[in-house]
Amino acid sequence: MTTFELLEPESVEEATNLLAQHGDEARIIAGGTALVIMLKNRLISPGYVVSLGKLDELHYIHEETDGTLRIGALTTIREVERSPKVQARCPTLARTCGQVGNVRVRHAATVGGNLSEADYASDPPAVLMAARARVRARGPRGEREIPLTDFFKGFYETALAPDEVLIELIVPAAPPTTRSSYLRYLTRSSEDRPCLGVAAFVDVDDRGICRDLRVVVGAVAETPQEVDAAEKLGIGQRLTAELIQTIAEEYARSIDPLSDLRGSAWYRRQMVRVFVRDAVQGALDDGKA
């Protein structure tokens, strides 16, 4: 590993100024679980590493009166997993965080780091995209909100500018009739990243008609995949087993999967079909919130 200068700003302003000042030479470190591996493998060799470790102001989980969750970027995955507020408001998110890597990784890894890393084989992004979450980013030119549907741009690439810090994750309250699930499929060992993960959020009215359907498939392509045309097949309809199968077929047809050690493109396509079906059915059967 080549050495660098370690900077430890005490406010977000100071952090963004340092990032702006050092440009391409600077990289943020939060929990370090991804960044340290990149440094060790010499995938990157920044001149400056800017630690967010002193920014206690980014460490919180707030619940607003309307049920919206505001989660500071430095909150760990483990804290989200165990938070009673998240368990009550978005149990699928809490459960999904509980499935990330292993307990040591979850204790170190932060929400901001997980999203900013933008590794295609991550779990929380699919759930958060389906939940229509957004992030707040702050840079030297001010603050902006980015919906997660516009956040992931490619392999390890996000909409964040190099001098922007992701400061907050906002998870809007879902209508109380919403049900959800996340199914994670592992092809290797239990602590591995997924071959595929499907998040399904379904809102059904009391007559059994689907008001809203959001299905996001993670870990199969550069970015989490959502197929609007397939979701539209379900909206306004009764979600019968046949219709769910049709929606799953449409996902399998529309997504162009990648091949890696966890599965070939051909295999992933078959699994998209199976797991989209099971995730939507699972949400209908027993998913809460």
Add this chain to the structure above:
Amino acid sequence: MKRIVQLRVNGVAREVAVEPHHILLDVLRQEFDLIGPREGCGIGMCGACTVLVDGVPLSSCLMLAALAAGKELVTIEGLSTGSELHPIQQAYLDHNAFQCSYCTPGFILGTKALLDENPSPTPGEVREYLSGNLCRCGSYVKILDAVLDAAQRLHSASEAGGVSGSLGPGANT
């Protein structure tokens, strides 16, 4: 450029000079002569390098040493009191819950963190919590027995009033 940082390890604070890119695991082994934390994978997957940091288990192979300043670090060496083993250590010994023992310090610290958080875990909860600790010798069955037994021992000890060697994070400050 080296900087002087103060690291608190097993209740004792010491200043060391580290480079910003130095990894905590290497500093513990080389500067502190603590060889309980070991390198297995170097990428957070195996748990051989586990250290308790402010009471929670972390992979020291993924931590910059300089960023551990101000935190309370506990390695396996900090678990016993004098020559008396911690009840979890004793349970691992009594159950022969290892063969080569390369993974053992990590498993024991993981167990400590688990039982601090959840004093009476079910077998499923133990498996789940320790699923990120790998044992190449495959001692998993005996490890599970040792953890469940350790939970019992800690339970009886606390009922009898006070656990010997129950070093919580920062307990011997």
